[in-house]
Amino acid sequence: MAKSEAAAVVKDPATKGKLKLIILIVVAVLLAIGLSVGATWYFMHNAQSKPAETAETAATGKQPAIFEAMAPAFVANYNQNGRQRYMQVSITMLGRNQADLEALKVHMPVIRNNLVMLFSGQDFATLATPVGQEMLRQKATASVQEVAQKELGKVVIEQLLFTNFVLQ
Missing domain, CATH: 1.20.5 (Single alpha-helices involved in coiled-coils or other helix-helix interfaces)
Incomplete structure (x- = not known):
């Protein structure tokens, strides 16, 4: 125990x-x-x-950004010093309202025409500089905003973006 x-x-x-x-x-x-x-x-x-x-x-x-690509890409021909030159630019529109962007698509032929005329009227040497490209982008934005204001009564896009810019 x-x-x-x-x-x-x-x-x-x-x-x-x-x-x-x-x-x-x-x-x-x-x-x-x-x-x-x-x-x-x-x-x-x-x-x-x-x-x-x-x-x-x-x-x-602000509402969220909506990006709408304009297809096909724009091509413009230039004659510089007797040589044939080309510019190809792909554009994307930046807007905030999907319904307004859809309404703007109805007027896409007018917009494309104005942009082609704007692009073909530029000086090729100026387009080769970043400043020239930015000026062209701003002019293109103003052109599209002008069509939107005229046709829809309001500015639909904030700006155009060059998503591809080729000079040859």
Whole structure:
């Protein structure tokens, strides 16, 4: 009997140490679970409130940009110093309202005609410079905005973008 009491006394300190370790692990796991649930709730709550804020700013700010490519690319011929030269330019329109862009498509033959006339009336040497290209882009934008103002009563596009510009 003395041996069993001594064995019980020896097992008690080891059992108490293991019990403390188990309790510590359980508390740590519960704390980790609690933190993860709390963080998830916090970030999900913030994510749900942000679309309402963006809806507010969309009502007061600009609408998202809509890009509409004008196909096919424009090609213009030039005669410089007795040599035949070419310009090819692909254009994309930047607008904010899809319905207005669709309405502008009805007038695309007039727009394309005005742009072809504008492009063919340029000096080839000027087009070879970045400043000349930017001036041409601004003139083309003004030309399309003029047609939109005349036909639709409002400016539909913000600007024209040259997505491909080749001089040969």
